[in-house]
Amino acid sequence: MTWHTRVELLHLEGRIERWIRFGRPVEEEILDRRRRALWFAPDAVFAFVRWAANDYGTAVSRIDILRAVAAGEPLTTVPGVTPGGEVLLRLSGWPKVERVLHAIDQVEALGIDPADACPDHWRHVHSRLSANDEPRAYAHERHRAWTLRREMTA
Template sequence: MRRIDFDAALGSPGLSPRSGRAIAAPPQGASTEVELTWIEGRHEQWIRFGRVAAERILSRRTRVAAFRPGAVFAFVRWTSNDFGTIHSNIAIALAVAPGESHSTLPFVRPGAEILARIDGWPKVQKALEAIDAVEAVGIDACDAAPDHWRHIGNRIAAGLPFRPYSLERHTAWLRRRAVES
């Protein structure tokens, strides 16, 4: 499972007062910010895929990732206690431009267009497998058609198998997007 590396150099001006590491300033026009917290084995939030436009370090355990309008990303939340997993969720979402309608999601400001929202670890695992399958074809998951992620969410919610995402399907999506723009 691929995660965004929290310790990667950010390369933009500004230093964190605690760690001395570089902090990226939020880009102009970024409208969607996702708060990521990592407390190993207890409370973990991470971006499974997506192009992070900028990142701010709030503390040793908390960061904020910013996405430009139109960016597709997957946000995973997992919480456990001494007895095991108590909450797991994955949301595949589309960052919106300022003023566009959106849905609210915990830890996502101001919100995003939800393509798929899946709760419960067995279903989250199926969603992660679907993401891995898209990447196995050689396509970056954030470039896949938003309709595919809606399909994945609906089929997993219904307990049904989902269609694989192929290069042919991706080519059709790219052509449709070119015609629509």
């Protein structure tokens, strides 16, 4: 049996939303009209957004960019992700989540799928935003270097 990372998504209008911003699942299951599950193969990179509100407004805004791990690899547990994954970026609070979403948009504007971007870029975005600094933009040159490095180690 192949090892996959399972992510449970949920949509309760105006209360709780858990969704994938990017990533390529290998399988999907509809659990009911509000819930579904996605499975990601080892090494797949995806962004998982969690948002919740209460009577007073937004209670939780979080984004995790994770790499799905293979069996036996170290991992970090994340609510809604089984068994967990390698954390490339983990931020909370709407202002930081929004800046991550803009960083994802910037990668897409280059014509690059964010799931294919260098994992170090997401670590860089995490570090810079954690320090309330501006991350460097992803560039075609950085992506080409990552692609060549990945080909050499494959």
